[in-house]
Every structure is written in structure tokens, then in C-alpha cells.
Amino acid sequence: MPEDLEGPLAVLGGRPAFDVPRSTAALPTPDLEEFLRNSRTFFDIGRYTDSGPTVRRLEAALAEFHQVEHVVAVSGGFWAVALTARLVATSGRPEVVFPSLTYRRLADLVSWVPLIPRFCEVDAATLAMTVETVDAVMNDNVGLILGVHPIVGCADSARLEAYADRVGVPIMFDSVESTYESIGGRRVGGFGQAECFSLHASKLVNGFEGGYVTTNDAQLAERLRRARGQGFNNEGDLEEVGINATMPEVHAAASLACLARVDDIVETNRALYEAYEDALSGVQGLRLLPFDIRFRPSYKVIVVEVTEVWPLSREETLAVLHAEGVLARPYYSPALHQKATGYEMRFGDLSLTDRLSERFLLLACGERTTPDDARRVVSLLVSAADNAEQVKKALA
Amino acid sequence: MKRRPEDFAVNGGRPLFEDPVPFGQLYFPSWERYENDMRALWARGWYTNHGPLLQLFEERLADFFGVRHAIVSTNEAIALSILLKASGIRGRVVLPAFCSVGTARAVTWAGLEPVFADVDPLTHHVSRRTLRDALESAGDDHGPPVSGAVFANLWGTAAPRDELEEVTRAHGLTVLYDSAHGAGTEVTPGIRLGRFGGAEVFSFHASNVLSCAEGAAVTTDDDDIADRYRNMRCGYGIPRRVPVPTTSNGRASEAQALLGLAALDSFDEHVTHNHAVHLAYTDSLHDVPGVTLLEGRGVHRSNGSYVVAMVDAAQYGMTADELARVLHAEGVGVGRYFGPGAHHLPPYVQDPTHRRPLAGADEVSANVVQLPVGGRTAGPVAQMIAELVACASRHAPALRRQLDDASANPGK
Numbered sequence: 001m002p003e004d005l006e007g008p009l010a011v012l013g014g015r016p017a018f019d020v021p022r023s024t025a026a027l028p029t030p031d032l033e034e035f036l037r038n039s040r041t042f043f044d045i046g047r048y049t050d051s052g053p054t055v056r057r058l059e060a061a062l063a064e065f066h067q068v069e070h071v072v073a074v075s076g077g078f079w080a081v082a083l084t085a086r087l088v089a090t091s092g093r094p095e096v097v098f099p100s101l102t103y104r105r106l107a108d109l110v111s112w113v114p115l116i117p118r119f120c121e122v123d124a125a126t127l128a129m130t131v132e133t134v135d136a137v138m139n140d141n142v143g144l145i146l147g148v149h150p151i152v153g154c155a156d157s158a159r160l161e162a163y164a165d166r167v168g169v170p171i172m173f174d175s176v177e178s179t180y181e182s183i184g185g186r187r188v189g190g191f192g193q194a195e196c197f198s199l200h201a202s203k204l205v206n207g208f209e210g211g212y213v214t215t216n217d218a219q220l221a222e223r224l225r226r227a228r229g230q231g232f233n234n235e236g237d238l239e240e241v242g243i244n245a246t247m248p249e250v251h252a253a254a255s256l257a258c259l260a261r262v263d264d265i266v267e268t269n270r271a272l273y274e275a276y277e278d279a280l281s282g283v284q285g286l287r288l289l290p291f292d293i294r295f296r297p298s299y300k301v302i303v304v305e306v307t308e309v310w311p312l313s314r315e316e317t318l319a320v321l322h323a324e325g326v327l328a329r330p331y332y333s334p335a336l337h338q339k340a341t342g343y344e345m346r347f348g349d350l351s352l353t354d355r356l357s358e359r360f361l362l363l364a365c366g367e368r369t370t371p372d373d374a375r376r377v378v379s380l381l382v383s384a385a386d387n388a389e390q391v392k393k394a395l396a
Numbered sequence: 397m398k399r400r401p402e403d404f405a406v407n408g409g410r411p412l413f414e415d416p417v418p419f420g421q422l423y424f425p426s427w428e429r430y431e432n433d434m435r436a437l438w439a440r441g442w443y444t445n446h447g448p449l450l451q452l453f454e455e456r457l458a459d460f461f462g463v464r465h466a467i468v469s470t471n472e473a474i475a476l477s478i479l480l481k482a483s484g485i486r487g488r489v490v491l492p493a494f495c496s497v498g499t500a501r502a503v504t505w506a507g508l509e510p511v512f513a514d515v516d517p518l519t520h521h522v523s524r525r526t527l528r529d530a531l532e533s534a535g536d537d538h539g540p541p542v543s544g545a546v547f548a549n550l551w552g553t554a555a556p557r558d559e560l561e562e563v564t565r566a567h568g569l570t571v572l573y574d575s576a577h578g579a580g581t582e583v584t585p586g587i588r589l590g591r592f593g594g595a596e597v598f599s600f601h602a603s604n605v606l607s608c609a610e611g612a613a614v615t616t617d618d619d620d621i622a623d624r625y626r627n628m629r630c631g632y633g634i635p636r637r638v639p640v641p642t643t644s645n646g647r648a649s650e651a652q653a654l655l656g657l658a659a660l661d662s663f664d665e666h667v668t669h670n671h672a673v674h675l676a677y678t679d680s681l682h683d684v685p686g687v688t689l690l691e692g693r694g695v696h697r698s699n700g701s702y703v704v705a706m707v708d709a710a711q712y713g714m715t716a717d718e719l720a721r722v723l724h725a726e727g728v729g730v731g732r733y734f735g736p737g738a739h740h741l742p743p744y745v746q747d748p749t750h751r752r753p754l755a756g757a758d759e760v761s762a763n764v765v766q767l768p769v770g771g772r773t774a775g776p777v778a779q780m781i782a783e784l785v786a787c788a789s790r791h792a793p794a795l796r797r798q799l800d801d802a803s804a805n806p807g808k
Contacts, residue, residue: 027441027443029438029441032434032435032438035434035438036431036434039430039434043424043427043430046418046422046424046771046772047418048422048424048602048607048609049601049602049609049610050602075470075471075474075610076470076645076647077645078644078645079474079645105643105645108642108643108644109644111642112477112505112507112642112644114507200444201443201444201445201649202445206443208443208444208649208650208651208652209444209470209647209648209649209652230473230497230498230501231497231501232497239742241501241504241505241743242501243473243474243477243498243501243502243505244471244472244473244474244498244501245470245471245474246471246610247610248602248608248609248610248651248652249609250609250651250652250655251649251651254651340639341641341642342640342641342642343641343642368441
């Protein structure tokens with residue numbers, strides 16, 4: 001162990017534990033030679049974008065990965081969700097239901113479609129939206145259910161899908177956080193009308209920037225292909241209100257190379273998770289959110305609940321870690337309904353979300369964080385708890 | 397060269413180009429440069445979120461365009477949709493009827509309604525007269541107020557800024573320029589497009605002269621627009637936090653910036669090549685009746701990124717559409733931008749306010765073709781294409797008969 005640990009915490013005047021900050025982003029690295037080989041495919045024929053051979057190969061590989069019929073690659077996860085929502089939502093019904101405790105840009109995103117967020121609660125134990133929390137806010141203005149998954153574990157997509165069917169509202173999923181997972185033996189990707197994913201560098205598969213939509217609906221896939229290229233069909237006629245959301249070939253070359261080693265990435269993630277699990281097992285007041293193997297987890301992110309027993313607040317805990325070069329982040333906080341926006345949002349009582357948005361934090365993870373780093377992060381946390389009074393005073 | 401009608405590929409002859417000549421600028425770094433820069437990028441481990449290459453690219457672009465802010469984004473349509481919101485335009489916005497449909501799409505995604513202005517068939521640009529007509533008709537139809545205008549600097553030429561801005565000033569409109577094609581075009585010696593109106597948007601799509609494969613930049617000297625734009629683009633690269641109505645994702649990656657930096661390094665070379673290709677076309681086409689190449693009016697030096705031919709069907713013997721089909725069959729990548737105009741396309745066509753006749757735009761759409769110029773079109777290839785255009789004119793009646801038959805029996 002490095003000598004820094006012997007010294008005081010950085011918030012108490014010591015040296016930061018990490019010279020190079022450890023973040024919560026996955027940042028997986030592909031095999032560089034494979035990336036270059038993939039690049040040759042488009043370089044040699046001079047086709048740099050507009051669904052060239054590399055993007056088409058990526059779409060086929062992702063279809064196999066998710067066990068779905070169709071994949072449409074786009075410029076990013078944001079536009080994957082926005083384009084799909086525009087095509088799938090029932091017109092004349094302006095509301096879209098999703099939890100407030102989710103991705104920080106999701107309400108902004110649907111404002112572009114344009115749809116009005118109607119926030120639902122999540123389950124206190126799983127942090128996932130459920131049929132019950134959706135049903136509690138369902139009304140005649142709802143034209144779309146936007147399923148999302150918590151960062152650890154999954155929502156019950158099959159039940160949500162059956163519910164949406166029953167009430168006659170289309171359902172799509174933003175499954176960015178559950179790219180690798182299975183639910184009830186079905187791979188994520190095949191639920192609802194469509195599911196959307198990100199290939200941003202911070203995600204499971206690093207394609208620099210990028211996103212894609214999976215679906216088993218051939219007609220929807222065709223409409224999405226048109227929509228990502230402004231809306232033209234093969235005959236040059238304009239049919240959809242699309243926007244250019246084309247993935248350049250170079251991003252597909254990186255995505256393909258990363259996807260090729262995704263099982264290795266998950267193994268590495270698991271080793272890190274187990275190191276955290278071990279190190280945190282004796283720590284009172286911090287509860288590591290467990291991955292449930294029934295979901296075939298990717299172990300991508302480490303989330304900890306700060307319980308009443310822990311002597312520091314979550315914000316104090318984050319400040320301690322930031323000072324050490326650990327870029328820990330609060331979990332979906334502030335929640336979406338707590339932010340001021342330039343568009344309308346609709347919601348009722350979200351007191352559970354209010355409480356949950358103050359309780360969780362994400363610890364350093366990804367390929368740049370080693371199991372040794374994990375043990376070091378936990379020792380820093382233990383040291384902060386041991387010196388809680390001093391830490392509080394220093395941060396006050 | 398093709399001596400008889402039977403020699404043409406539409407008649408079953410061998411295509412002039414076995415390997416089709418692709419349309420678009422299609423410049424790309426050498427493999428050596430790409431590999432070296434990519435190895436360094438992966439070693440650095442910074443992939444996106446306003447990384448070091450993107451920061452350098454923005455600095456160099458600000459210098460290139462001579463502006464305070466050059467903000468790099470995913471692509472032009474997404475950049476324009478964000479810019480429209482960042483510049484505070486509300487209600488309706490004037491845009492050319494002859495323009496990329498992406499411009500109209502950006503307007504729609506920004507929650508605005510388009511008012512289409514006709515264009516002058518000689519210049520392809522909105523004029524003082526057509527702008528006044530558009531504003532007058534918008535005033536009559538009781539729709540939401542018009543608060544902005546987007547003019548297009550097409551083909552490496554420039555819209556007539558002075559006369560247009562005289563009108564927009566009188567109406568208090570915010571002006572943006574869709575300068576998709578215009579990177580590096582000098583309006584006067586040493587002064588490039590990029591500094592005009594509230595802001596301009598440039599496309600760095602592979603088909604344009606400065607390519608990131610996909611990409612765009614917003615250029616402006618207006619600090620407020622720049623701040624709002626940066627706050628809406630993504631969560632990174634924000635020197636000053638300001639309130640914005642919503643945010644988007646308009647990020648560009650380090651890979652895109654890497655390509656853009658290489659394109660800047662070779663920019664002068666690419667423009668020189670473009671002009672050489674232009675010369676090859678002009679030399680071979682100047683005595684072909686009914687084909688006129690659009691001159692870069694209103695600019696000191698165009699970037700040469702598009703070769704735009706206007707076809708007078710009566711003189712040439714074929715319509716632009718027929719010529720495009722003949723060339724396509726020969727393996728020539730031909731552009732048919734922008735036909736039909738956005739006012740003929742859904743959802744705009746369903747709106748009765750867009751049913752105003754826009755004769756100039758319709759005329760240009762019907763008569764225009766763009767010929768290949770760029771990194772994959774050598775000068776001698778351009779000369780062969782020009783000769784093909786000349787030959788096709790001589791055999792026009794026979795070729796038209798063949799095209800009519802093909803249209804009547806599309807299965808054949």
C-alpha cells in the first residue's frame with residue numbers, strides 16, 4: 001500500500017491519494033490493431049459516413065449481441081431516444097411517463113420530441129420503475145411509456161411491456177444502463193416497440209460517441225433508418241420528420257473492436273466489484289448495491305447507499321473522495337423534477353424520489369480503476385468515518 | 397469516348413467508369429497520419445467530452461474563421477437545431493425554399509415553423525424581393541410572428557448579405573447563416589465566411605471541404621449566443637454557466653476532432669485541387685449548349701467545393717433529371733441538391749401557408765445538377781465527365797427515348 005494512506009486525508013490537509021483521478025466512467029479500450037483493421041474497411045473504399053460497411057457490420061454484430069432482428073446505429077444515445085420517441089408515441093397524447101430518478105438529461109431530451117414529462121415514482125428497494133408506479137400516474141394524455149433501468153439491476157421489462165399492451169400505450173426503453181443484461185432469460189434489446197443504447201466512451205462499449213436502437217419491428221427499423229438521415233426513403237422521398245443523426249464510420253470501427261471484447265470487460269468489472277464487496281463487507285453504514293446474477297449483470301458501476309449509521313452526509317462523503325482524486329458522483333441527484341427548466345413537467349407527490357435522490361453515490365470504476373484502487377477508496381472512506389468530527393469541521 | 401447512342405450505359409453499353417466516381421469532397425488524411433494520430437489518441441485515453449483535440453480544433457477554427465467562438469458539434473442539423481434555440485428565435489423563421497431539407501428539419505426540431513422564401517434562379521439565393529414577399533405573405537396569414545431568418549451560403553458562394561440584412565434589420569429579425577458548404581470561402585480578400593449574422597453553421601460532413609466525416613461548427617462573435625450554445629451542447633466545455641431552456645447532445649468526439657485537424661492542415665491543398673477540377677470542367681463544358689456552370693458570385697474566392705451545372709433542357713436536349721440518370725449509369729456520382737424544395741415535402745406541404753408558388757426555387761430544383769469534385773475526382777476524370785456531358789447532348793433524342801422506355805418498363 002502506498003505511504004499516502006498513512007498520512008491524513010486530503011480534506012484534512014494530506015496529499016491526495018490519487019495523482020491521476022479515478023472516475024465513474026467505463027472508458028474501455030479496444031484492441032488497437034483491431035480498431036485499425038476495422039478502419040481499413042472504410043478507408044480503402046473512401047466511404048467515411050452515411051451507413052458505410054463498418055456501420056452495417058456493427059449493426060449486424062449488435063443484432064446478434066442483443067438477439068434482435070434489427071439494429072439502427074445513430075450519432076448518440078440522446079438522438080436514439082429522441083428519434084424513436086417521435087416515431088413511436090401516439091400523436092395527440094403529449095405526455096410521456098418515466099421516473100424522475102433517472103438520467104439527468106432525459107426530461108430535456110423529451111422536450112425536443114416534443115413530449116411533456118409525466119414523472120412516476122420508483123420502487124424503494126430496487127430503484128426501478130414498476131407497473132404499479134407507472135399505473136399510479138397513467139392518464140388519457142399519456143402517449144408513450146419510456147422504460148428506464150436503474151444503474152444497478154433492471155426494471156421488469158416484461159411486466160411493463162404486458163401492462164403497456166393492456167392499457168394500449170406504446171412502450172420503448174432507454175436501456176443504456178442494462179446493455180449486457182437479460183431479464184427473465186430474454187436479452188435486453190427485444191422488449192417493447194424498441195430499445196435505445198449508447199456507445200459513449202463512458203459506457204460498456206466505447207465507440208467515442210454513438211448510439212443505436214434495437215427492434216424486432218421491421219417497419220419501425222425502416223422508419224428509423226429514414227429518420228436518422230433527415231427522413232428520406234430509398235426513392236429520395238421524404239417520409240419522416242427525422243434529423244441527421246448518422247454515425248460516422250470511425251465510431252463504428254471503435255465500437256466493433258470494443259464489442260469484440262465485451263465479455264472480458266465484464267470479467268474485469270466483476271473483479272473490481274468483488275474487491276469493493278470484500279472491502280466494504282466490514283464497513284458499517286455503507287451498503288453496496290448488489291448485482292443480481294439472474295440479470296446477467298455487466299458489473300459496470302459501483303453504487304453505495306449511505307445509511308443513517310454512516311457518520312457523514314452523502315455530500316460530505318463525496319467531498320472527502322473528490323479531495324482524494326476520486327470523482328465519485330451522487331446517484332441521479334438532483335432528481336429531474338427538482339430542476340428548473342424552460343418547458344413544462346407534470347408530476348404529483350414524488351417524496352420517495354426526493355428521499356432516494358439523497359442516499360446513493362457512485363464510486364470509482366471502469367478499466368482505469370484497479371481492485372487495489374477499490375481497496376484504497378474504501379480505506380479512505382473508513383478513515384473519513386473514523387475522523388468524522390474533524391472531517392465535518394474541515395468541510396463546514 | 398461514346399460515339400454512338402448504343403455506347404451509353406443507359407443503352408446497355410459499358411459504363412465509362414467501372415469504379416464509380418463518388419460524389420462529394422471526400423478528403424481524408426493519409427493512412428500514415430490517421431494511424432499515428434489514432435495511436436496517440438488511444439494512448440492518451442481521452443475519447444470525447446471536450447477533449448484536448450477538440451479544444452485545439454476549436455482554437456484553430458476560431459483563428460481560421462476569424463471569430464471569437466468556433467464551437468464544434470455532432471453534425472450540422474443538430475448544431476442548427478441547438479443554435480436556433482440558443483439564439484432566442486421564437487415562432488416562425490424564414491428560410492430558403494431551395495436549401496437542404498436538413499435546415500427545415502432543424503427548424504422543426506427546434507419547435508419553430510418555417511416560412512419559405514423563394515430564391516433568384518440566377519444566384520440560387522434569397523433576394524431582397526423574395527425575402528420581402530415571404531415576410532409579406534407571413535404577415536397576411538395570421539400565423540405566429542416571424543422572429544428570425546436562416547439564409548444559406550450555398551456551394552461555396554455567399555448570400556447577398558447586405559441587401560438581405562437591410563430587410564431583416566427593418567423587421568427586427570435575428571439572422572443566422574447556414575454556411576454548410578462555405579468553410580474557407582473568402583468574401584473579400586482575407587475575410588472568410590463565419591463572422592456574419594448572429595452566427596453561422598458550417599458542415600464538416602465528408603461531402604464538404606473541411607471534413608470530420610460527420611461534424612459541424614457554430615461560429616460567432618456574439619458571446620451570449622456562444623455561452624447559451626455551449627450550455628446546451630453538452631455538459632463539457634462550458635466556460636460560463638448561463639440559464640438555458642433545455643439541453644441537447646451536440647458533442648463531437650476526439651476522433652472527429654482528429655480528422656478535422658488533419659483537414660485544416662491540408663485545407664489549402666484541397667482548395668487548390670478543387671479549383672483545378674473546376675478549370676477542367678469549365679474548359680470542356682464552355683461550348684456545350686444549354687449547360688452553364690454557376691459562377692461564385694459575391695465572393696472573392698470560393699472554396700470550390702461544388703461544381704454546379706444549370707441545364708436548359710430546350711438547348712441541351714435533355715432535362716437535368718435525364719442527364720443525371722445518364723451520368724449515373726456511366727458510374728458518375730451526381731448530386732441533385734435540392735429537389736424538390738422543402739415546401740413540397742411533408743409535413744410542410746400539408747400546411748396551406750406553404751402553398752404560395754415559389755417559381756424560382758422550383759426552376760432551380762428542376763434544372764440543377766452537381767458534378768463530382770474532390771479528393772476522389774482527379775482533373776482528367778473531370779475532363780472525361782465533361783466530355784460525356786457534351787456527347788450525351790449530341791445523342792440526346794436517342795437517349796431520351798431509351799430513358800422513357802426504361803421509365804415505362806421499370807422492371808427491365
